[in-house]
Structure formats: C-alpha cells, structure tokens
Amino acid sequence: MFKMTLKHQQRLIIVSFLTIPLILLFTFSYYPASQLFYISVTDWDGYAPVKEYVGFDNYVELLEENPFTSDDAPLHSLLVCGYYCVGAVIQLCLALWFAVLINTKLMGHNLFKTLIFIPFVLNSVAASMVFQIFYQVDGALDSFLKAIGLSDLIVSQGWLMNSSVVNWALVAASIWRYLGFNLILFYGILQSIPQDQYEAAKIEGANEWQQFRYITLPSIKMVFGLQILLAFVGSLSVFEIPYIITKGANGTKTFVMSTIENAFNFNNFGLASAMAVILLVIVIFFMIIQNLLFGEKKGGR
Numbered sequence: 001m002f003k004m005t006l007k008h009q010q011r012l013i014i015v016s017f018l019t020i021p022l023i024l025l026f027t028f029s030y031y032p033a034s035q036l037f038y039i040s041v042t043d044w045d046g047y048a049p050v051k052e053y054v055g056f057d058n059y060v061e062l063l064e065e066n067p068f069t070s071d072d073a074p075l076h077s078l079l080v081c082g083y084y085c086v087g088a089v090i091q092l093c094l095a096l097w098f099a100v101l102i103n104t105k106l107m108g109h110n111l112f113k114t115l116i117f118i119p120f121v122l123n124s125v126a127a128s129m130v131f132q133i134f135y136q137v138d139g140a141l142d143s144f145l146k147a148i149g150l151s152d153l154i155v156s157q158g159w160l161m162n163s164s165v166v167n168w169a170l171v172a173a174s175i176w177r178y179l180g181f182n183l184i185l186f187y188g189i190l191q192s193i194p195q196d197q198y199e200a201a202k203i204e205g206a207n208e209w210q211q212f213r214y215i216t217l218p219s220i221k222m223v224f225g226l227q228i229l230l231a232f233v234g235s236l237s238v239f240e241i242p243y244i245i246t247k248g249a250n251g252t253k254t255f256v257m258s259t260i261e262n263a264f265n266f267n268n269f270g271l272a273s274a275m276a277v278i279l280l281v282i283v284i285f286f287m288i289i290q291n292l293l294f295g296e297k298k299g300g301r
Contacts, residue, residue, distance in 0.1 A: 040273035058274035077258035087171035088231035095182035117180035128244035225294025
C-alpha cells in the first residue's frame with residue numbers, strides 16, 4: 001500500500017488549496033478574456049446565434065481614422081482620458097504632500113486625514129450629483145467666486161457647457177473623489193519608515209528636502225510605482241463621474257463610455273470588444289514599463 005510522505009502531503013495540501021481559486025480565476029478572468037478576443041474579430045450584434053468572422057476589420061476601423069484630427073474617430077475618446085492622466089499626476093503629488101505633512105504629526109492631523117478620506121467612501125452617484133449641482137450656473141462655485149471677489153473667473157456659458165473647461169471641471173471632481181485613497185496608502189508606507197533614519201540624517205545636517213529625497217522617496221519607491229499604475233489605469237477606465245454629470249456631452253465622452261455605447265446602444269459588440277482589447281494592450285504595456293522602472297532589481301547587491 002502506498003504510504004504518502006510528508007513532502008507528498010504538503011504538495012497535496014497546496015494543490016487542494018489552489019484548486020478552487022484557479023477554477024474561479026479561469027472561469028471569471030481567463031475565459032471571459034478569451035471570449036473578448038474572439039468577439040473582437042467577429043461582427044456580432046449581441047443577439048444573433050452565429051458570429052460572423054471578419055478578421056481584423058474591427059481593428060482597422062478603429063485605427064484608420066486619426067483621433068488627433070477627427071472628433072468622430074473611434075479612438076478620439078481615448079484622448080479625453082489624457083485630462084484624467086494629468087489629473088492623476090496632480091492627485092498623486094497632492095496625496096504625497098499631504099501624507100508627508102500628516103506624518104510629521106501636524107496638529108489636527110487625524111481630523112485632516114479623515115476629512116480628506118471621507119469623499120472616497122461616499123457613494124459615487126451621490127458625489128457626482130453633488131458636483132453636478134456645484135457646477136451649475138449661479139450655483140455654489142459661482143457664488144463662492146463672487147464672494148471672494150473673483151467674478152472674472154466665472155464661465156459665462158457654465159462650467160459644464162463650455163467644452164474648453166468642462167473636462168478640467170470633471171477632473172477636479174475626480175481628484176476630490178480619490179485623493180483620500182492615495183493619501184492613506186502613502187501615509188501607511190510612510191509610517192513604516194524607521195524614525196531613527198530621519199534622526200540620524202538630522203544629526204548629519206540634512207535639511208527636510210534632503211531627508212525627503214534620500215530617505216522618503218527610496219523607501220516608498222515600490223508603493224509609488226504601484227500608485228502610478230493604479231492612477232493611470234483609473235484614468236483610462238474612468239466612467240461614473242462624466243457619465244452621471246454630463247452623459248458624455250461637450251466632448252467629455254471617455255473611452256469606456258464610448259465602448260459601452262458601441263456595445264449596447266449601437267449593438268456592435270465586435271467593435272466594442274476590439275476597443276476593450278486595445279485598452280487591455282495599453283494597460284499591459286504600461287504595466288511592463290512600470291515594472292521596469294519601479295520593479296525590484298534581482299541579482300543586485
């Protein structure tokens with residue numbers, strides 16, 4: 001009779017514990033992803049029992065028009081996400097700055113941290129509706145600008161009706177919404193840095209900027225790289241704020257909104273799937289760049 005050794009028992013336990021997660025991973029991740037690639041090379045309306053194979057026609061349709069010169073180009077909505085990428089950079093800088101300030105045990109830092117984090121736990125729909133009212137003509141923002149003597153900054157057509165400022169207004173709402181999440185992550189990693197390093201640096205005569213550059217930044221490198229990736233992916237997949245506030249009007253339609261529109265409004269699931277694949281490729285590309293820039297170097301001393 002076969003007698004199981006300790007090594008075999010350990011392998012059996014590992015395999016047993018991995019079985020269910022792997023089944024779930026293939027069922028809800030890899031299988032849908034494979035179907036996405038398959039539908040992207042077909043012409044399917046979402047209802048027909050047979051999907052007509054069209055090869056790379058959907059990708060050719062997406063790439064044949066220049067999104068920089070044509071507002072009707074399928075990929076033009078991808079450029080709108082550029083506003084949110086700029087906003088993500090501003091958001092990360094603010095979050096890191098606030099985290100460093102809070103980490104210095106500034107008076108009232110716990111209250112300050114809570115106030116910044118509260119918007120992140122609010123319902124997205126409610127938060128978006130608040131900003132929809134906030135940006136109305138003669139609304140809260142206009143009243144505030146008048147009260148502090150900055151009436152010249154008020155947009156005559158309205159913050160949500162002027163195509164030159166509406167995307168920046170939505171980006172500001174997005175920064176307010178997600179600033180607290182980045183703040184908490186930065187604050188958590190800053191708390192893990194030993195304080196004796198800062199004390200030793202002070203003894204050596206290092207000023208605050210030198211402490212931040214040579215102690216803080218190297219210590220948060222991995223988390224900072226992760227934050228950049230998450231912020232970039234979030235900028236490409238932004239949906240609820242522009243959808244609820246403007247419904248994609250005045251040039252605010254994002255790439256995800258355009259993808260959903262092609263799929264469910266125009267019943268062009270093949271083209272929508274191709275758009276989703278392109279978005280996936282872009283994300284994977286930047287994941288590789290992020291890993292090269294911020295990944296751990298193996299084999300080094």
